[in-house]
Amino acid sequence: MATTRMHFSGQLSDLDLRHLRVFKTVVESGGFAAAEAELNVTGSAISQSMSDLEKRLGFKLCNRGRSGFSLTEAGRQTYDNTLELLASLDTFRSQINAIHSYLKGEFRIGITDNLITMRRMRIVHSLQSLKRQAPEVTINIRMLPPNEIEKGVLNGVFHIGMVPKFRTCPGLDYYPIYDEQWGLYCGEVHPLFSVADAELKVSDVEALDAVEAAYAQPESIREQYARFKTSAIASDREGTAFLIMTGCFVGFLPTHYAEGWVEQGVMRRLLPEEFGFVVEYVAITRPSDMNNMILTSYLEGLRVTK
Known part of the structure; x- marks a missing residue:
């Protein structure tokens, strides 16, 4: 009997977006078990969400079992497309917020460990400035090695990163801080x-x-x-x-x-x-993220903080 190939159709729903965000977290965590702590949900809930997403899309996203977690080719393409989609949603949200003359949403920062003891606390003061200017913005900080922060900024996981400038990467803008x-x-x-x-x-x-x-x-x-x-x-x-x-x-x-x-x-x-x-030490961003009004406001605070 011939199999009917399914294709994604219909409107993109809030449920679809929730499933895609779960998928993104699973990929970036390296598997279902590691994603449980990040998402604060059970493994069975994650498994159900992934299964529902695969049915909705009509293809398998990943392999999981004794051999470990790995993406299929379709899964890799879907992950890249998910990053673009969620980044576009962030940009849209920021632009709409600007119309309402206030900033609202999530601001994601990657920072290299052990900078808190710097006497010139530019990161602290610029975060303080952002919070006072935009009290409804949620600030999300993750502490990671420099190479992971660079990767995170490039693929849209972070809006901005704070790293030592050991090299320059195409696709990133650099702002000296320390x-x-x-x-x-x-x-x-x-x-x-x-x-x-x-x-x-x-x-x-x-x-x-x-x-x-x-x-x-x-x-x-x-x-x-x-x-x-x-x-x-x-x-x-x-x-x-x-x-x-x-x-x-x-x-x-x-x-x-x-x-x-x-x-x-x-x-x-x-x-x-x-x-x-x-x-x-430098702050790094993607040029394409400069339409994000939260990022623009934060960078302004970082520039004026001494």
Whole structure:
């Protein structure tokens, strides 16, 4: 018997949009189980929503089972189309809000960890400005590694991201926000912790076991790490701090992040004139998102905040 191929027809309903948002979250979470916490619903509810969506569209979106979660080719195309659709809805909502002379909706931000200790709190103050100007806007912040934030801004998951500028990506606009000073540190039980600065030799410091950063960095910073004997690797600055505190390693940290431990006497910066570098932090957006009035308002606050 011949099978009748189904095609999507009829009006796009609120239920369709809810199913598409569930599908988007499942894809970005990497599967049904991980999406439960993000959506705050049961696995059976997610499974039912996905099943209803597949029936509505007329094709299979994903494979799930013992082998894990993966998208079908149709699922990958549907995910891309869903991102475009939801981004268009955000733009439409923002434009309609502008007609009513107030801002309303969700503002999604991706931020790299551990910037809260920066003395120049431009992110804090610009968020404060947005909330005061647009009290009905819902602010949604996620803390992620820089590469995931870049990807999120490019595909519309985030309206804006705050990342170190290690490279430039086509399709993104960049707005400078911070210059972050980094220094070399050891912990209080490290053999060099109590050695006077005048007695420290560069060659002795360079011979120490050091923590290397696992993420991509420009060559100028890599040259600083290359001066040491790498015997540990950390994916982020908190992991580096843990290893420094063992007293077995030296490692680079942002000075604002390490400041509290230095004041407590559990960390020490080594030869500041010799070891250190500066990382530029930027806000990133997509040029196509500049019609979003919430984003435009936030960027204005970010520019005027010192």
